[in-house]
Amino acid sequence: MLKHSLLTILCLALFVSCKNEAKQTVDLEENRAKSYNQDDGFVTLKGDFIYYGDAAVLQTASEIYGVVIDENLHLLEKEVKPFKKEATDMVPVTVRVRKFEKGKDEEGWQYRVEIKEILKVEAPDPESKDVIKLAN
The missing domain is CATH 2.40.50.140 (Nucleic acid-binding proteins)
Structure with a gap:
């Protein structure tokens, strides 16, 4: 039971950290796209x-x-x-x-x-x- 709980917590922690990293990358890409797409x-x-x-x-x-x-x-x-x-x-x-x-x-x-x-x-x-x- 303890191993199962630790494995679940570890998987959850990895999922959350990957999600935050992906969001930062998306934000930067959106900003870059904004720069090029504004034609300014x-x-x-x-x-x-x-x-x-x-x-x-x-x-x-x-x-x-x-x-x-x-x-x-x-x-x-x-x-x-x-x-x-x-x-x-x-x-x-x-x-x-x-x-x-x-x-x-x-x-x-x-x-x-x-x-x-x-x-x-x-x-x-x-x-x-x-x-x-x-x-x-």
Whole structure:
């Protein structure tokens, strides 16, 4: 009887945890679909975000973008702050942005993004070995 009860509880726990994970994935997919289906010129980007000093960067798997410093950037910085151990830590985010080319007389990466909506902020992977430390 005890084994049967433990097995039932274990199965129930697995079912509930899988259901929550699937819901989070569906929500993100709905948000992505919303971004592409709105035909508003905004795109969804997922990457590592850092705001340090007077520069903000979003690094995706294939591109690096300079981020426009505005009110939405500061809102994103407030959301990522609890995940940072050091000021130079990058935090995974998913955001809707307006992507545009930088001016010819401006320095920086070829493309810039202006954050329009924050979809998700995640904790950095503690197992990641992608750490760069700057020192004098």
